[in-house]
Structure formats: structure tokens, C-alpha cells
Amino acid sequence: MFKPGVTIWYSVKSLKDTIHFYKELLGFELVFHDADSGMAMVNTTTKDCIIGFSEAEEVIPSTSSTVFEVYDIETSRRSLEQKGVTFIGETETVPDMAKLATFVDPDGHSLMLSEELSPL
Amino acid sequence: MPILVSLEKCRGRFTPIQHHLQISPGRLSDNLKRMTESGLLRHLSPYERRHPALPEYVLTEKGRLFREAALMLQAAELELGYGRLSAKAWNMPVLLALHYKHEHFQDIRQALQQVTPSMLSARLGNLHELGAVDKQLIAQPRPSFLYHLQQPAKRPIHRLADNLDSIV
Numbered sequence: 176m177f178k179p180g181v182t183i184w185y186s187v188k189s190l191k192d193t194i195h196f197y198k199e200l201l202g203f204e205l206v207f208h209d210a211d212s213g214m215a216m217v218n219t220t221t222k223d224c225i226i227g228f229s230e231a232e233e234v235i236p237s238t239s240s241t242v243f244e245v246y247d248i249e250t251s252r253r254s255l256e257q258k259g260v261t262f263i264g265e266t267e268t269v270p271d272m273a274k275l276a277t278f279v280d281p282d283g284h285s286l287m288l289s290e291e292l293s294p295l
Numbered sequence: 296m297p298i299l300v301s302l303e304k305c306r307g308r309f310t311p312i313q314h315h316l317q318i319s320p321g322r323l324s325d326n327l328k329r330m331t332e333s334g335l336l337r338h339l340s341p342y343e344r345r346h347p348a349l350p351e352y353v354l355t356e357k358g359r360l361f362r363e364a365a366l367m368l369q370a371a372e373l374e375l376g377y378g379r380l381s382a383k384a385w386n387m388p389v390l391l392a393l394h395y396k397h398e399h400f401q402d403i404r405q406a407l408q409q410v411t412p413s414m415l416s417a418r419l420g421n422l423h424e425l426g427a428v429d430k431q432l433i434a435q436p437r438p439s440f441l442y443h444l445q446q447p448a449k450r451p452i453h454r455l456a457d458n459l460d461s462i463v
Contacts, residue, residue, distance in 0.1 A: 186347040190310075213310025214348065229347035232309040232324065233340070 180223025182216075183241050185284050186231040190215055192281040193228050200258045201243075219243065236283030248274045248290035255288075268292075296381055298326055299335065299354070299362040300369065307350025327352060335361055360462060367458040374451035377425045385410050385418045390427065390444065391459075394452045398441045 187193045190213055197203045197217045206225070207216040213230030226241065245251040248266055255278065256262060263285075266276040274290040297316050305311035313323050330336045335358035339351055354362060368381050380386040388407050397406045404415055419442060422428040427448040430440045444452055 184347045186341060186344070211311060211314045212306075213308065213314075227347070229308070230310040231341070231344075231347060232320075232327075232351055235341040 180225070182225040182227055184227040184229065185237060185280075185282070186234045187228045187280075187282050187284075188230070188234050189281065190228060190230050196260075196280050197226065197228075200255065200260055234282050236279070236285070238285055240277065240285045240287040242275075242287040242289045245288050245290055248276055248288050251288055251290075252276045252278075296365045296368065298323075298330065299358065299365045302336070302352060302354060302358075302362075306348075307352045308348075309351055330358070334358075363462050364459060367455055367462075370458075371451045371455035374454075375427065375448055377427055380427075383418070383421075385414055386422065387455075389415070389418050389422060390448065390452050391456055393428065393442055393444045394449075394456050398443065399439065400442070403442065 185193075190208075190210065194205060194208065194215055194217075198205050203217040203219055203226070205215065206218045207214070207227075209215070214228065216225050216227045218225055220243075252262060252266060260278050263277045263279060266274055268274050269292075271293055273292055276288045278286050278288070280286060298312065301312060301315050305315050309320075309323065309327075313320055316323070327336065327338070331338045331352070334355055336352045337355055339349075339353065344351065368387055371387070372378070372380050380390075385407065388410075389403065392403045392406045395406065397403045400412075400415065400419075403419075404410060404412065407415070410418075419428060419430070423430055427445055429443045429445050431443070433439060433441055
């Protein structure tokens with residue numbers, strides 16, 4: 176029934192700030208950008224996993240997390256912090272499952288790094 | 296009026312409207328707020344929107360009626376050829392009042408009710424300079440001006456009045 180892939184959409188205040196964050200800081204590829212309609216999309220490092228952004232007058236930061244898998248969470252976290260990315264709290268561990276570190280984009284949308292501890 | 300006309304074309308979203316109309320975010324925000332308070336628009340909260348690409352604002356039934364009127368006004372402006380007359384308050388109501396044969400300054404003022412004498416005087420003066428309105432000095436019973444639509448303005452304003460009548 177479902178095609179492979181997933182797209183996540185966020186309302187954002189400033190497309191410019193958002194593109195800077197996801198492209199320059201996280202390193203994702205910008206695959207669509209239309210300034211007139213205030214919309215853009217980035218490709219994550221996973222095929223067909225896209226994040227879309229649409230400018231809105233009013234934005235409520237999302238508390239559900241988009242989770243990016245990394246090989247080494249502490250190294251990844253340090254690297255992003257050095258670029259100015261804001262993390263919330265300490266890196267947490269879900270025993271036998273994953274290490275998790277929460278960070279936010281310019282609109283306060285919750286994002287997360289995850290290092291798998293044991294395969295599901 | 297430009298917001299009413301362009302809202303649906305811009306899919307009811309703030310950024311496309313702002314780019315389309317080339318106005319500052321603050322000014323657009325103020326206008327949208329006033330239009331929402333007047334019952335012309337409904338502002339969908341972030342919790343009501345099912346997708347970030349869906350409208351932030353939609354026209355209400357009253358808004359749709361006013362958009363029809365706005366489109367009619369735009370068509371009349373185009374036909375008149377004096378530029379965007381509706382960008383200045385009272386221009387179009389003054390022309391409509393003249394169409395309905397309110398010819399004396401006080402008659403026009405009474406017909407429009409909320410217009411101040413200085414505003415009405417300024418608008419009649421501007422419309423006269425543009426060539427849309429003719430003013431004629433009469434001596435009796437006391438010296439005063441009579442205002443009429445100039446011939447080229449009669450047909451567009453007549454059509455506008457008929458069109459507006461048809462939707463009220």
C-alpha cells in the first residue's frame with residue numbers, strides 16, 4: 176500500500192534561517208526551494224526521506240521528534256554544537272535500545288540524534 | 296481589496312500573499328487581523344491546519360461576497376482608466392453617489408454619511424482634476440457647485456452600480 180520513503184513537513188517562520196540550519200549546519204541537500212511560495216524541501220541522508228518546510232505567520236514548535244540516526248552520538252553532538260546548534264539537556268540512554276540527544280531548529284521544532292545500541 | 300482578490304490565488308498563505316502584493320509583513324499582518332475581526336476571513340490556528348502547505352486564512356461567506364464586489368470595483372477602475380481609485384478611501388463611493396444623482400455637496404455627504412467635509416471636498420477635487428467629475432457653478436438659490444459624472448465615467452460606474460446591486 177505505501178510507497179517507500181517518508182516526508183515530514185514543518186511550518187517555519189523564516190525559510191532563509193531554516194535552509195541555513197538544515198543545509199549548512201546539518202549538511203542536508205536542498206532539493207526544492209520556491210521563495211515566492213515560501214516553501215522548501217531537503218533530502219536527508221536517507222533515500223526518499225524528505226523534510227519539507229512552509230513559511231507561516233504563526234508557528235507552534237513541534238514536540239514530536241524527527242530522529243536522525245548517527246554512528247557516534249557524542250562526536251556528532253560535539254560537531255553540531257561547535258556549529259552553533261542548540262541541544263536540550265544531556266544525552267540520554269534508553270537501555271539496550273539507543274542513546275538520544277535532543278536539539279532544536281530555528282523555530283524550536285524538536286529534532287533528535289540517535290545512536291543505536293542494539294539492533295531492533 | 297488586493298488581499299481579498301489575491302487570497303485564494305495565493306492559497307491563503309501569508310508568505311505568497313506578501314510576495315504577491317509586495318507589502319511589509321507587519322502591514323499585511325495588521326490588514327489580515329482587521330479583516331478577520333470584520334468577519335471577512337477566518338484565521339486557521341496552527342492546530343487547525345492539517346499540513347504546513349495548507350491555507351492560514353480562508354474567506355468567509357461574507358468575505359466571498361466582498362471579494363465579488365472587489366472584483367467588480369477592479370473591473371470598473373480598469374474601464375475608467377484613472378489608475379487604482381479604490382486605493383484612496385471614498386473615491387469609488389463618491390462616484391457611485393454621483394451616479395445615484397446626489398449632485399449637491401451636502402447631498403453627497405448625506406448619502407455617504409461617514410465622510411468628513413474636508414475629505415469629500417478633497418476627493419471631489421481630485422476626481423474633477425482626473426476628468427471623472429464635472430462641477431458646475433450655479434447661482435440660484437445661492438452660489439454653489441453641482442457635481443456630475445463626466446460622460447466617459449458614466450458607463451463604467453453605471454455598470455458597477457448594476458453589478459453591485461446584483462450581489463446585495
